[in-house]
Every structure is written in C-alpha cells, then in structure tokens.
Amino acid sequence: MNPEKPLLPKSPTGIQGLDEITGGGLPTGRPTLVCGDAGCGKTLLAMEFLVRGATRFNEPGVFMAFEETGAELAQNVASLGFDLDALIAAGRLVVDYVYIERSEIEETGEFDLEGLFVRLGYAIDSIGARRVVLDTVETLFAGLPNPLILRAELRRLFRWLKDRGVTAIITGERGAGSLTRQGLEEYVSDCVIVLDHRVKDLISTRRLRVVKYRGSTHGTNEYPFVIDSDGIAVLPITSLGLGHSASTERVSSGIPRLDAMLAGAGFYRGSSILVSGTAGTGKTSLAGHFAAAACGRGERVLFFAFEESPSQIVRNLGSVGIDLAPWVAKGLLRFLAARPTVAGLELHLTTMHKAILEFRPHIVIIDPLNSFISAGNEIEVKAMLLRLLDFLKMSQITGFFTKLTAGGSALEHTDAAISSLIDSWLVLLAIESGGERNRAFSILKSRGMAHSNQTREFLLTAQGVELRDVYVGPGGVLTGSARLTQEAQDAAAQLARRHEIAHGQRELEHRRATLEAQxxxxxxxxxxxxxxxxxxxxxxxxxxxxxxxxRADMAASRKADAPGTDGGQS
Amino acid sequence: MSTESVPDWPPAVAGGTGSPDESYLLRLYVTGVTPNSVRAIANLKRICEEHLQGRYQLEVIDIYQQPELATHEQVIAAPTLIKELPLPLRRIIGDLSNSERVLVGLNLRRRD
CATH class of the missing domain: 1.20.5 (Single alpha-helices involved in coiled-coils or other helix-helix interfaces)
Known part of the structure; x- marks a missing residue:
C-alpha cells in the first residue's frame, strides 16, 4: 500500500462490473450489507461472491444460510454453473444451514447467540475462510424471541466478523422506509449495496446501487444488472469517460460509390454509423453490404437482428446479390436475433455485451436500433445506447445501426435523440412521384471527413446497391422513371439537334455540288x-x-502597175 | 466434553406432572463457564430433581469444546436445552431461570 495515500484494501467480488463500480471490490475484512426485496438476487450475489472468491482469488468462504438448506442452495445456483458440492468437497466452501423453527423454541431467560458464533467460527477455522455470507440474518428475528437481545447480539456479531478479519456479505430484506426490516444498516455501515427489481411496462429490470462505501469512492448511480447463465453481470458502462482514442483507419462501406462520397475511403474504424430511413428504403441492404465487405476483408461481424430471423436476412439480402451465407459458414459473420420485447433493455445490453466480448467482432450491426423503444422509455433507451456506443468505441469496434423513421416524422428526428452519438449518419428516403416510389440517399453528416453533399438515387439491383446521380435540372430533382423520362427526352432532343446539323451539312454539300455543276x-x-x-x-x-x-493574182494577171505597189520589183 | 449422567437410568420412580412413565433425554448446550451457562446448569439440575427425579438423562455439552456439535444439533442460542425425548423435540433457550416456561417446554405443564 502506498503510505502517502492509504487506500482501503478491497476484495474483488469477481462479479462482472461490480468491481468496477466499487473500485476494486468490497472492503476487505469488513461486513457489507446487501439489501433488497424478495427475488432481487441477494442470495445469488452473495453466493457468486463466495464462489468467485474460492475459485479465482484463493479465498475460501462460508455461507451461512438461514432460509435455504445446503441442498436447495446447491440446486438453485447449479443453473448458474456453480458446483457447490465440488467446492465443498474440495474444502473451498462451507454451507451451514441454520435451522430455526419458532414453534420448537421456548425462551426461559437470558440467552445469547454464542451458538451462532461458535458455528461460524468453527466453519471459518475448518477451511481457513476469508469470506463469509450471512443470508438472511434477519430470519433470526422471526425465529427467536426477544429482539432486544438479538439486536445486541447482531451488533456483536458484526464486530466479531470484523475482528476475525473476514470479508462478509450480510443480506437483508428491504423494509418499509428503511433499507432493511430490522435496521441492519445501523450496524453494518462500511458498505451498503441496494438491489432493486422493477417491473415497468411488463418488462422487469434489476438494478444495483452502492448506497454507501465508507472510505472509498464508488459509482453512485443505479446500475442495471442481469442474472444469466454466468451469474450476475452489472453494467457500469456509464462510468466510462470520453477517453476513447480515434482511429484514422478507414473501412469500406462495401459500395464503391458510397466510399467515394465519404471522402473516397469510407467510414472511420471505430465510428458509429447510423442509417435512418422509412420502411423499405434499403437500410438492411446497406448493412448487408457493409457486413459482406468486412467479411471479405477477413474481419468478424456480429449482426444483431431485432426484426428478422437470420435465415430471413440471408435470403432477403441474397435477392439483391449480397451472399452472406459463406461468411456465416466461415464463422466470420454471426447473427444474434431476438425480439426486442423478449427482455428488458439491460438484459439486451448485457447479452450484447457478452456476445461482443466473446466474439470480439470488428463490426457490430444492430438492425434496427429503435426497436428498443418498444422495450423501454426514451431516457432509458438513450442511456442504454450511450453505454453500448461507449463500449463499442472503447473497443474500437465500428458500429453500424439502422433506424426506422416513422412516416411523417422529420428525417433528422431520432426517437431516442441519439444523433449526437453518431459519427456518420446516412439518410435514405422514399420519393413518391409519378405513381412510383424511388429511393434517394444522402449523407446527413460524417464527422471528420469532407463528405459529399449530393443526393444520390439509391437503386437495389440484383447485383446489390447502386448509387446513381439524380437528375438535377430546371424541373427539380428527378428520380426513377421521371429521371429516365427526362433523360430520354434529353437524348431525343440531342438526337434531333444532331440530325438537324447533319441535315444542314448535307444541304450545303448538295448546294455546293449543284453550284459546281452549274x-x-x-x-x-x-x-x-x-x-x-x-x-x-x-x-x-x-x-x-x-x-x-x-487580188494580187488579179493584179498580176492584169499587169497593171499598182501605185501602191513597186511593180518593177515584184 | 463435560457430561453429567444421572446414575439411576432408567428411571425407577414416577413423578412430576407430565406423563409419569416417560423418561427424559435432555442435552444442555452451554458455552464454557459464562454466567448464563452456570445459571442454566444450576437451574436445570434443580428443576430436574424437583420434577423428573429418577427418570431423566442429562448431558451438558460445552460447544466451545465441541463446536461441530453446535452445527450438527442446530444450536444458535446459548444456552440451549434440547429435549430429545420424549418427542416432540423442543429447544429451550436461555438460562432456564423462568421455571414455569421450562416446565412448559419440557411438556411437564400445560401452556396457559
């Protein structure tokens, strides 16, 4: 321990998330009170604390059960993968069931709980236990008379536990107006953890809160937790800051034209990508392209499907030329499909969390994101998504989410107001005109890159998604048949002009020929x-x-001298 | 282990107000020589002599010495007197200073 800054020694619980909230675990050598209503997981938390201590931290433990017998306990936690009998046989765990039957007991004078102390001390000594659980010590109040003596004895018991230096968990039922029915929190004041089990809109959520932790900082929020086949998992993700590093590596969207729009290279690795659009605009197809491209690079992709079954997605994407089946077979693509209402948000989050930790994907796809809205209210959904996005970013996992925009609502509106969490936001919209629906595509935002501001026409062809320039002219933005019509008209006009010129040239030629003939x-x-x-x-x-x-001849014949001529000389 | 057995077992004489033929097997779990323990032993001996003379067997067990018995016999409070026989089994806790309640617990007197 650092002498300048003495820290409270802590014993890790080994429970996922709880050690993060408590900054390392429960106070070593001190009792911790875990209280909550019936069925909120007190016994399980305590048991996991012991089992993890015995198996991971080399700290054997004693479980003193006041409510269930050892056999019942062993059965109950077997479903979580805890083999109590083996631990007991190995001398790592002692389960002591304290049997109290009120009708058998007659009080005849002063007594104390020394019997309990002796038993506990004996159990601790027999295996050198470092951890102790008393579950639920308040049962004593129902089984034994004279609460005054009991209170005094419990106070002594907690003191005794401290003197023994064992790290203890004492569970207590939640009482009206107080944390526990018998006010145990008065005696156990080092660390108090409250468990809660709330049902809202038919979906139950378990929550954990560290009410008090003397001598230590701790997360003060209510943290959802789940109990599943691996025990308890608490989600302390909101305690993480904005400390994630930003990658400059780019990942292709799988559509060359889209990459070109995203400054030529695609998305940033580790960024969050949202594709929003109304029904049937091709969100899942975009996701499919992204997944196929990633798998093609040899990356692992985890696809959480909340509306379609995996085989349905594979079939449907196959119809637009995206063949995912080989990647599934290769183990690069894994689908996890569940109805959003099958569990509360926290269970979803934890399931996703665990699946991500187990599969270690490069890319996580959630299709669609807002189906969670039906499983919780907006604030909770946002909190959950925030935690999920944080987690993905911390792990440098690229998140690709689709979101169904309700018809008539603003395109930029997100149900859970998650837009601020998103790095790249692609919008798909249906343009209805001229008796047909066409898809248009644009990039609403993409942080950290000079992305295109152009709207593209989004075509789903048998070879996949195709992005086309839309017709932008005096007639406005035209898509689909209107664009084709316009293009045809343009082509016809051009042809006509070309013909005209050719005609003129021919005429000129003709005239030239005519003229030359003339x-x-x-x-x-x-x-x-x-x-x-x-x-x-x-x-x-x-x-x-x-x-x-x-004439000359005539003259000669006439022998006439001609004045004009030299007659004598001719 | 400090065990005191009354020598004249099985009981020869009937006495007290309970069923006269029943013999009693009593085990008293104490914690060393604490005041409660000492008082309980003294009180129990007095009551047994008064009401169960000759038809009881008493074992006094120090759970400090034999802690495993405390676990095995489900002892929580100290002192605890367990009436093993006759059935039904009863646990009488405390220093046994309230004789009336001890007798009720031993089924020697009806609960009022």
Whole structure:
C-alpha cells in the first residue's frame, strides 16, 4: 500500500462490473450489507461472491444460510454453473444451514447467540475462510424471541466478523422506509449495496446501487444488472469517460460509390454509423453490404437482428446479390436475433455485451436500433445506447445501426435523440412521384471527413446497391422513371439537334455540288462559244488572206502597175 | 466434553406432572463457564430433581469444546436445552431461570 495515500484494501467480488463500480471490490475484512426485496438476487450475489472468491482469488468462504438448506442452495445456483458440492468437497466452501423453527423454541431467560458464533467460527477455522455470507440474518428475528437481545447480539456479531478479519456479505430484506426490516444498516455501515427489481411496462429490470462505501469512492448511480447463465453481470458502462482514442483507419462501406462520397475511403474504424430511413428504403441492404465487405476483408461481424430471423436476412439480402451465407459458414459473420420485447433493455445490453466480448467482432450491426423503444422509455433507451456506443468505441469496434423513421416524422428526428452519438449518419428516403416510389440517399453528416453533399438515387439491383446521380435540372430533382423520362427526352432532343446539323451539312454539300455543276456547264458553254468564236476569226482571217491573194493574182494577171505597189520589183 | 449422567437410568420412580412413565433425554448446550451457562446448569439440575427425579438423562455439552456439535444439533442460542425425548423435540433457550416456561417446554405443564 502506498503510505502517502492509504487506500482501503478491497476484495474483488469477481462479479462482472461490480468491481468496477466499487473500485476494486468490497472492503476487505469488513461486513457489507446487501439489501433488497424478495427475488432481487441477494442470495445469488452473495453466493457468486463466495464462489468467485474460492475459485479465482484463493479465498475460501462460508455461507451461512438461514432460509435455504445446503441442498436447495446447491440446486438453485447449479443453473448458474456453480458446483457447490465440488467446492465443498474440495474444502473451498462451507454451507451451514441454520435451522430455526419458532414453534420448537421456548425462551426461559437470558440467552445469547454464542451458538451462532461458535458455528461460524468453527466453519471459518475448518477451511481457513476469508469470506463469509450471512443470508438472511434477519430470519433470526422471526425465529427467536426477544429482539432486544438479538439486536445486541447482531451488533456483536458484526464486530466479531470484523475482528476475525473476514470479508462478509450480510443480506437483508428491504423494509418499509428503511433499507432493511430490522435496521441492519445501523450496524453494518462500511458498505451498503441496494438491489432493486422493477417491473415497468411488463418488462422487469434489476438494478444495483452502492448506497454507501465508507472510505472509498464508488459509482453512485443505479446500475442495471442481469442474472444469466454466468451469474450476475452489472453494467457500469456509464462510468466510462470520453477517453476513447480515434482511429484514422478507414473501412469500406462495401459500395464503391458510397466510399467515394465519404471522402473516397469510407467510414472511420471505430465510428458509429447510423442509417435512418422509412420502411423499405434499403437500410438492411446497406448493412448487408457493409457486413459482406468486412467479411471479405477477413474481419468478424456480429449482426444483431431485432426484426428478422437470420435465415430471413440471408435470403432477403441474397435477392439483391449480397451472399452472406459463406461468411456465416466461415464463422466470420454471426447473427444474434431476438425480439426486442423478449427482455428488458439491460438484459439486451448485457447479452450484447457478452456476445461482443466473446466474439470480439470488428463490426457490430444492430438492425434496427429503435426497436428498443418498444422495450423501454426514451431516457432509458438513450442511456442504454450511450453505454453500448461507449463500449463499442472503447473497443474500437465500428458500429453500424439502422433506424426506422416513422412516416411523417422529420428525417433528422431520432426517437431516442441519439444523433449526437453518431459519427456518420446516412439518410435514405422514399420519393413518391409519378405513381412510383424511388429511393434517394444522402449523407446527413460524417464527422471528420469532407463528405459529399449530393443526393444520390439509391437503386437495389440484383447485383446489390447502386448509387446513381439524380437528375438535377430546371424541373427539380428527378428520380426513377421521371429521371429516365427526362433523360430520354434529353437524348431525343440531342438526337434531333444532331440530325438537324447533319441535315444542314448535307444541304450545303448538295448546294455546293449543284453550284459546281452549274459552273462546269457554264464553263463548257463558254468553251464552246470560245471555240466557235476562234474558229470564226480564223475563217475570217483565212478569207482575208485569200482575198488578198486573189487580188494580187488579179493584179498580176492584169499587169497593171499598182501605185501602191513597186511593180518593177515584184 | 463435560457430561453429567444421572446414575439411576432408567428411571425407577414416577413423578412430576407430565406423563409419569416417560423418561427424559435432555442435552444442555452451554458455552464454557459464562454466567448464563452456570445459571442454566444450576437451574436445570434443580428443576430436574424437583420434577423428573429418577427418570431423566442429562448431558451438558460445552460447544466451545465441541463446536461441530453446535452445527450438527442446530444450536444458535446459548444456552440451549434440547429435549430429545420424549418427542416432540423442543429447544429451550436461555438460562432456564423462568421455571414455569421450562416446565412448559419440557411438556411437564400445560401452556396457559
């Protein structure tokens, strides 16, 4: 022990969660009072304290039973996997049943409870016990006369237990207006734990609260706990802070186009992803893609289904091209399906908790999240989800949740107001127009990444989910057939324009051809004319020459001297 | 173990107000020599001599010495006198100073 800061020595109970609440266990060498109504789990808690002590912490224990015989106790806790007979045979546990029958007893004067002390001391010494349980010591008040003596003796008993240095649990029935019927809390004041068992809307919830822990800090809240096949499990998850580390690793959503929208890489590992949407918008299909992608990477996925059975999910996702069956067979994908109303929130949470701890998945899918609303009120649901999300984040498990939005309510509305807990929120919505429903998809938020702000049309094809650009134009955002119609119209108009241009070009070509033909014909005409003209000129010149010749010949024949000519020289 | 057995067992003489033929087997569990124990032993001897003379067997057991008997015999309070016989078994607790109630417990007197 650190001398500067002396800490109260504590004995771990070995009960899941209780040691976290109490900061290490019950005060060593001191008695602890565990009180609560009938059937709230006092005996079980006490017994688990002893069994864990004997099996895990090498601290043998004595169970002094005032209400049940050893055989009954052994039977009752056998269902939790505790083998009392073996522990007793191994000298790790003593069960001493204290039989009191009021009708057999006659009080004749002063007495004390030394017999009880002797028995307890003998039992402790016989196995070197470090732990003692008295269950339920108040039975003495019903079985023995003279409460004054009993009170004094009980006070002495608790003192004696302290002197013996055993860590003790004393159970007590809850009384009206006080923690226990006989006011045991007056005597046992080191540590008081109250168990409670409440039924609300037909669903019961067990709760545990550390009312008092002298000399130690402790969680003061009411913590739900469950009793299942492994004993008691308390859920102290709200005691955890926001200390989880944030991973920068990204995990693919399984849909390339969606990854592209999420800054090109998908979600952050360890983040919480919510897909909300009205009925039939494809939430589970998105979850299926995510699961299949994770399994494809060799990661383990735990799928909590609260509306469909595993085989139904596998079949339905198979119809959109997501084949999960091989992953289930490989052991990478595990389904846990239950109706939300089958148990209280806490039992669900604990079941999930345990399944997660056991399977150690990389990804947890809950489909749908808000079915819990039917199993509890909003505050409780939020508290529960907060604890669950905290737990997932602490474990660096990516959480993928779907949430059914009631028709008519705001898309951003979450029943349990869990939006603040969510890192990435995808919204699916049905757009009804032109006599059909189409799905649209957008990212409402995604912390820590530059995500796309675009709405996409969300198509469920036989090959899985497909994200398409929606038609955004003067006519608004169009999806489905309207988008196809618009696209067809656009295509037709384009075709028409193309035709027109081609036509114009052809006409021009034609005109050019016509013109060139005309030019050619004119040229021909001209050439003919030219030729004619030249011929005429030639003829004319030839004629001239002939005339000249004739004239000369005439003159020669006439021997006439021509003034114009040098007659003597020709 | 400090056991005191009355020598003249089985009883020869009938006495007291209970069924005269019944013989008594009594075991008194005490805790050492505490005042309650000492008083109880003295009171019991006196009562037995007065009402059960000659037809009782008494064992006084110190549970400090034999704690396993306390467990085995379901002794809680001390002193405890257990009337083993005749049946029904009765547990008479306290220092036996209230003789009337001791007699009721031993079935030697009717409860009023």
């Amino acid at each position: 030019i050619a014909s004119l040229r021909n005409e001209f050439a003919i004319q030219e030729a004619d003209t030249l011929a005429a000129v030639e003829r004319h010149q030839a004629r001239e020459a002939q005339l000249d010749q004739e």
